Amino acid sequence: MNQEYSGSGDPAKSLELLWRRRPQPTRGPKPALTVDQIVTAALKVADTDGLAAMSMRRLADELGVGAMTLYRYFPGKGELLDVMLDTVYGELPRRDVPGEWRAKLDEVARENRELYLRHPWMLQVAISRPPLGPNVMAKYEWELSAVEGIGLSDVEMDSTVALVNGYVHGAVRTAVEARQVILRSGMTDKEWWLAHVPHLDQISDLAKFPLSARVGTAVGSEFDAPYDVDHAFEYGLERLLDGVSALVVNRSAPEG
């Protein structure tokens, strides 16, 4: 139900948090927790029970402290989400694939996909602006290196990386939502379609929508196996890279 915003406060404060450069004070009691402890606990909750379950109270309970204690470590929930994001981006292997740009971009897409599948809550965080932590920076640098030196302008490099990332984000979100809706509703897409068809036909006469009826049925009967989700991802990625290819060829051989 909830898409949460990441933080947007003071740049210096946020960066200190992301890079763990908080100047530790001399006076006063030593803090009982660390930023990393809180982030670890938050990730555990988000990974296992979803982002909606990760309330500040729940998280505090998990850590055995009062809810307001967390606000000594983070200005607000948004900043915590920022650090969580940067942390999981650190899980990217960031493999340096030898060969052409296409293989590299393919790797970028695949690694991001795996990450999203492992932490589906990431898809519910609306990043107003990327949290410029160490892992986000390294990720962006690595992604840009996939399209460096093939004749694209700086802006085109950014657009291309954003395009691939946008595709992966959308594709995985669709897949994850599809998976979750099956769990919540207890119905597969096929069952859901078959449950609606008779009512729909009675209310409106499905013959008015011949293509929808035909394709809907075909999709419903084929798309119950999980491999099909993978197939849709591959299909879209191939289309996308084919499209990028057209641009790259155009840029690398402008005299042709």
Place this chain on the structure above:
Amino acid sequence: MNQEYSGSGDPAKSLELLWRRRPQPTRGPKPALTVDQIVTAALKVADTDGLAAMSMRRLADELGVGAMTLYRYFPGKGELLDVMLDTVYGELPRRDVPGEWRAKLDEVARENRELYLRHPWMLQVAISRPPLGPNVMAKYEWELSAVEGIGLSDVEMDSTVALVNGYVHGAVRTAVEARQVILRSGMTDKEWWLAHVPHLDQISDLAKFPLSARVGTAVGSEFDAPYDVDHAFEYGLERLLDGVSALVVNRSAPEG
């Protein structure tokens, strides 16, 4: 802050609501409101103040009734969102563009984009499953007709339409978020980047991320004009359709 789920209750009830086929009872007082009145008011709130502002209480206030009154017309907020979605999909012109599939798919992308830009709250509704109302059905039928008869299988037709829709959804969401974050933060992307660079450089040494520094600056200095958002959309759509083209050519001339 909130991404809301659309409804997922009894199919018959939901379809009755979407198609306005509620059997009106004979006994009891005549309802003071209609489904359409509520939906119109809800759309007004969502369009002007965003989805977060569209609470049931706010909506009820707007209509001059008690909050719980709305639950006489809709089982829950999810179902209301479903009807809202189906209603705005009715604004699609669904123009029948003459010529090739590419022009038709292009039109599909453009009309959907316009709609999302006009009703940005749509992007925050996580549709677990499409609300099968009259306008959603007509939209799907129209979209499928763009890729009918060019040699694709039924499943490929659905995948292709979903791919284009997914792209538009993601692209517009990015653009809308970018627009909104400027309003909320009072900073353009360039200003934001320039506010972070000195801190980032001090904390970590930006020279470790040469590509990011170069490209980030280039993007920041160019992407402040609104036309650039349009440009990014065009760029991605061209890539995508190029990619689809590769598949269509392959299917239409398999003997080559």
Place this chain on the structure above:
DNA sequence: GTTATACTTCGTACAGTGTACGCAGTTGAC
């Protein structure tokens, strides 16, 4: 050694959210 200061934890409170429940009043069927 005392005091002042900076820092900690966290209970309480506030303004929200969606909606379950049940009561009071109204209408038409019998």
Place this chain on the structure above:
DNA sequence: GTCAACTGCGTACACTGTACGAAGTATAAC
């Protein structure tokens, strides 16, 4: 005239993020 079906809606509940301030503690300054 009676009853069942229906409508509007007040109240309540379990949540949410977090502002405020009180109480306690460790250290710097004197």
